[in-house]
Amino acid sequence: MLGALLRPAAVPAFTQQPAACRDGSLPVAAPELHETIQRSDGNLADVVGKVESWLTSQVGPLTGEAHQANRLADLAITDSTIATVQDLAGALGVSARTLNRLTTKYVGLSPYTMIRRRRLQEATEWIRDHPDEALADIAFRYGFVDQAHLSREARTLLGLTLTDYRLRTTRP
Structure with a gap:
């Protein structure tokens, strides 16, 4: 078996339903x-x-739209200054509607979900590296309304409570 992670621009060559295979795999003969x-x-x-x-x-060959989809993903998952869908649309120079169309066709996640995941990844990385810091402070640092908001996101996206995550990732 061979696996490959695809950039968004390649996804439509293998499926017209990227949401159906997100967070999973798509067998290709x-x-x-x-x-x-x-x-x-x-x-x-x-x-x-x-x-x-x-x-x-x-x-x-990649179209201009396909290149734009790759840029969208790069920004959504790496640019910590992007906190909202409007921020992402502005960074790409497109409307929120165009952004939604691109993510539907190429990613299978909404722009908001992509941003949520990045923010949670940043927060959990901080938790892992700073295990003694208060969760409320970490929530504030990464733009969550409060600790409960961060905790709900973790439970929804990770399937773990932050306490469980901290226990699993704390280095002895």
């Missing part, structure tokens, strides 16, 4: 790729190159 990899010498760089070539052949 590619016997020619399988054969090519089996014939390789096992060199990781060689295998990665072969997979990249195959993916490029499947996806084809």
Whole structure:
């Protein structure tokens, strides 16, 4: 079995329903790729190159919209200054409606959910690195209304309470 994480621009080449496979996997029948990899010498760089070539052949040249979808994802998951859908739309120079259309076609998550996930990831990373800091202070630091808001987000997106998360990630 071989797995690959795709950039948003590649997703429509494999599914018209990105929401159906988010946070999971999408099996793709590619016997020619399988054969090519089996014939390789096992060199990781060689295998990665072969997979990249195959993916490029499947996806084809990227449109301006596809490039915009990649940029949207980059901003949503890395730019801590983006706190709202309007912030994200402004950073891309598009309307909120265009943003929603792009995320529906290429990502399978709403822009708001992408931002929520990033904020929670930042907060949980802080919790992991600063296990003694009060959760209320961390919630404030990452733009949550209060500790309860941060806790609800964690339970919804991680399936854990923050206390459980802290216990699992605290380094001895």
